[in-house]
Amino acid sequence: MHEMSLAESVLQLVEETAIREKAQRVKLVVLEIGRLSSVEPEAMRFCFEAVTRDSIAQGASLEIVVTPGLGWCMPCGAEVEMAESYGACPRCGSYQIQPTSGLEMRVREIEIE
Amino acid sequence: MCTVCGCGEGEVRLEGGVDGAANQAVHETHEHEHTHADGTVHRHAHGPAHALAYKPGAHTHSHRHADGSTHSHEHESAIGGDLDYGTGPAGAHAPGMSQSRMVQIEQDILSKNNGFALANRRCFDERGIFALNLVSSPGSGKTTLLVKTIERLKSKLTISVVEGDQQTSNDAERIRATGVAALQINTGKGCHLDGHMVGQAMERMNPAEESLFLIENVGNLVCPAAFDLGEHHKVAILSVTEGEDKPLKYPDMFRAADVMLLNKCDLLPYLEFDADLAEANALRVNPRLTIFRVSASSGEGLSAWLAWIEAGLAGQRGKRAETVEGLKRRVQELERRLAHQLDHQSENKPAGQ
Ligand SMILES: Nc1nc2c(ncn2[C@@H]2O[C@H](COP(=O)(O)OP(=O)(O)O)[C@@H](O)[C@H]2O)c(=O)[nH]1
Ligand SMILES: [Mg+2]
Ligand SMILES: [Zn+2]
Ligand SMILES: [Zn+2]
Ligand SMILES: [Zn+2]
Ligand SMILES: [Zn+2]
Ligand SMILES: [Zn+2]
Ligand SMILES: [Zn+2]
Numbered sequence: 001m002h003e004m005s006l007a008e009s010v011l012q013l014v015e016e017t018a019i020r021e022k023a024q025r026v027k028l029v030v031l032e033i034g035r036l037s038s039v040e041p042e043a044m045r046f047c048f049e050a051v052t053r054d055s056i057a058q059g060a061s062l063e064i065v066v067t068p069g070l071g072w073c074m075p076c077g078a079e080v081e082m083a084e085s086y087g088a089c090p091r092c093g094s095y096q097i098q099p100t101s102g103l104e105m106r107v108r109e110i111e112i113e
Numbered sequence: 114m115c116t117v118c119g120c121g122e123g124e125v126r127l128e129g130g131v132d133g134a135a136n137q138a139v140h141e142t143h144e145h146e147h148t149h150a151d152g153t154v155h156r157h158a159h160g161p162a163h164a165l166a167y168k169p170g171a172h173t174h175s176h177r178h179a180d181g182s183t184h185s186h187e188h189e190s191a192i193g194g195d196l197d198y199g200t201g202p203a204g205a206h207a208p209g210m211s212q213s214r215m216v217q218i219e220q221d222i223l224s225k226n227n228g229f230a231l232a233n234r235r236c237f238d239e240r241g242i243f244a245l246n247l248v249s250s251p252g253s254g255k256t257t258l259l260v261k262t263i264e265r266l267k268s269k270l271t272i273s274v275v276e277g278d279q280q281t282s283n284d285a286e287r288i289r290a291t292g293v294a295a296l297q298i299n300t301g302k303g304c305h306l307d308g309h310m311v312g313q314a315m316e317r318m319n320p321a322e323e324s325l326f327l328i329e330n331v332g333n334l335v336c337p338a339a340f341d342l343g344e345h346h347k348v349a350i351l352s353v354t355e356g357e358d359k360p361l362k363y364p365d366m367f368r369a370a371d372v373m374l375l376n377k378c379d380l381l382p383y384l385e386f387d388a389d390l391a392e393a394n395a396l397r398v399n400p401r402l403t404i405f406r407v408s409a410s411s412g413e414g415l416s417a418w419l420a421w422i423e424a425g426l427a428g429q430r431g432k433r434a435e436t437v438e439g440l441k442r443r444v445q446e447l448e449r450r451l452a453h454q455l456d457h458q459s460e461n462k463p464a465g466q
Pocket of ligand 8: 002005303304305336337
């Protein structure tokens with residue numbers, strides 16, 4: 001995934017909310033990133049710092065809540081934990097898994113003052 | 114930086130503008146609405162200078178209205194509906210000390226782009242247009258394929274093309290040489306097209322009803338997977354001079370696509386490329402993928418791809434005809450009811466008098 005364009009999209013949402021709330025500054029941004037979303041949290045941190053420079057969110061802390069990956073395995077007929085997006089089923093080794101959770105990329109909330 | 118599309122100043126350019134006007138075109142749609150003291154509401158747009166000066170907090174700016182009057186106002190965001198909760202540390206706060214609080218946003222990171230894409234898709238559907246977004250690594254043959262596709266279809270269909278590249282309008286010129294309309298978007302440092310840019314291009318090109326709208330994305334298998342442009346299908350192109358494992362290395366792209374064209378098949382006899390393995394890898398990440406083996410150079414295998422396009426466009430036309438028919442039926446029904454009511458009114462009149 002391209003974290004730079006995602007970080008820019010995060011900043012848009014943050015700025016929009018901060019302006020509406022007449023904030024002076026953004027202290028914290030909380031993201032929810034699914035385990036299967038192929039967003040690299042470290043890369044996201046780096047890009048977030050770069051794009052927020054000279055914005056209302058300059059210097060804001062970034063909290064990334066990583067949500068677990070789950071998928072429905074056809075052969076097992078069960079929901080299993082998935083460590084990576086296109087990985088095999090940890091039980092039976094099959095690739096016939098549909099991710100059911102862990103693809104999310106959301107801005108949850110911000111702390112402003 | 115542009116706060117709507119994230120582009121830097123003057124980086125995104127739509128072809129055909131005069132000097133700076135081309136830059137401005139992309140930014141002009143950053144509209145917002147505001148209410149004057151007398152209660153009138155109006156919308157207006159901001160140019161790139163505003164996007165640059167856009168410093169949240171200290172945010173008052175001035176506008177010139179159509180009647181020549183100038184006024185200034187505070188900038189307000191158009192999107193509402195967020196929930197506030199928490200009132201910062203301890204209810205009472207010392208005077209002059211700012212209070213910090215949490216504000217819930219709960220929005221998908223790509224929600225802005227998805228909004229633009231949705232609007233584009235609606236516009237395509239209303240007009241019965243079939244829209245495709247071609248994605249691949251640089252050099253896989255997107256432009257060559259487009260040229261060949263256009264040459265074989267242009268006598269039957271109306272076609273418009275949007276070309277995305279970081280620099281140059283070479284590809285748009287290659288398309289225009291076939292005689293169809295093409296618009297180049299230069300993304301500068303941006304490595305993908307987004308919904309906002311394609312919406313602008315659509316407005317500029319005004320594609321015909323029931324036509325084919327082809328978008329060549331910037332050569333990149335990474336972020337174009339995440340940025341919906343409003344197309345009906347993404348078409349991924351993999352050429353046989355690349356690795357068979359590309360679908361495994363860039364699974365998001367091959368999963369986002371509905372069609373894969375395995376291009377440059379004319380070169381297969383000279384390479385050690387295992388086409389079956391490449392297809393198996395692609396199907397492993399996306400079992401629903403429709404695959405065509407083609408050679409843009411020789412034209413081999415293109416008929417199946419062209420038939421697929423024609424079927425897609427026919428589907429869009431059919432859907433539109435249904436909507437139009439549906440609307441006609443509703444209008445007829447309303448007219449019938451109205452006529453019925455009028456009848457009753459005229460029947461009742463004498464009785465009431
Ligand atoms: N042999 C062969 N070369 C091709 C084919 N399609 C495209 N090419 C060549 O591949 C190069 C890149 O093609 P282009 O269409 O510009 O790729 P794009 O960057 O994806 O738009 C050009 O030199 C084309 O002539 C094909 O089917 N066979
Ligand atoms: Mg090209
Ligand atoms: Zn299993
Ligand atoms: Zn913009
Ligand atoms: Zn005004
Ligand atoms: Zn403003
Ligand atoms: Zn304004
Ligand atoms: Zn990109």
